[in-house]
Ligand code: NAD
């Protein structure tokens with residue numbers, strides 16, 4: 249039965265415009281790991297295939313529900329996973345981020361651009377229902393008005409990562425207009441979370457500071473104290489991602505490039521907020537080469553398009569995020585004996 253009945257169900261769901269068989273690429277990463285669990289809770293564990301180029305370190309994802317080793321630059325492998333599981337929608341989270349991107353610009357272009365092109369091509373060929381292609385505040389550059397960054401300024405990023413994110417937005421728009429594929433995406437700010445450590449970005453200090461505060465009561469921060477960047481707590485990130493993917497297509501004017509805001513604070517304000525919970529915490533500011541990347545990004549974001557078109561509203565500000573991060577992370581560190 250299973251095959252025909254399952255396929256009939258998929259087709260019926262596609263008619264009703266509901267995602268039913270989902271592939272998450274980069275599923276072991278900072279966002280992918282929590283997104284996969286949230287999607288499994290919502291759509292059923294067996295209906296959400298987690299995939300990543302590696303398989304170590306996330307037993308809760310690899311051993312519970314379908315998991316596949318998959319390199320997004322390998323077109324044939326993506327095709328075979330999509331066909332094997334009758335995937336109808338893809339959350340494409342595999343990427344190289346900004347700091348690693350400046351160390352390995354050629355690899356960053358290959359993974360971020362070839363990977364996305366493969367995903368979009370297969371989605372077009374297989375008539376998939378929907379693709380999520382995340383963008384970033386890294387699309388902005390030094391010339392962008394920083395306070396707030398508008399929805400549609402000229403985009404001239406100075407990092408390879410930013411170049412791939414602008415190109416990814418344009419490629420997504422091309423597939424929408426040329427082939428009628430339903431591609432959606434947001435420009436995530438720096439994401440702060442406790443379940444999975446970040447994978448080599450510029451905003452990683454806003455996560456590392458919590459590990460250091462709990463473990464050593466001291467942190468050496470790699471950006472200046474007055475560096476203000478847009479940030480978001482993971483529960484808001486997951487909420488935004490799923491809400492956009494479930495939004496009524498007819499209400500969307502934008503598609504792949506929604507500005508998205510959670511909170512903005514300086515590195516010094518973050519340290520001061522942590523000190524309210526850990527009074528003997530100290531932070532030194534020793535900027536390294538990532539400061540230049542941070543300086544090229546805006547301080548705040550105008551996300552009125554997301555608010556107007558699909559009702560976006562964040563739940564966490566700096567005090568609420570800090571309190572929740574400290575309590576979730578200290579629980580996790582105790583459990584893992586970190
Ligand atoms: P991450 O670095 O934590 O995870 C990326 C995952 O992709 C990793 O698990 C890695 O193993 C995997 N990967 C790398 N190369 C691959 C390949 N060739 N094939 C398959 N998998 C591969 O990244 P993240 O923070 O989870 O980011 C997810 C998406 O969100 C990315 O597109 C990123 O640009 C975007 N984003 C993230 C943030 C943030 O602060 N985390 C902010 C803005 C945008």
Ligand code: AKB
Nearest residue numbers: 345346384449450451
């Ligand atoms: C990075 O710092 O590279 C990411 C991002 C903002 O895209 N966190």
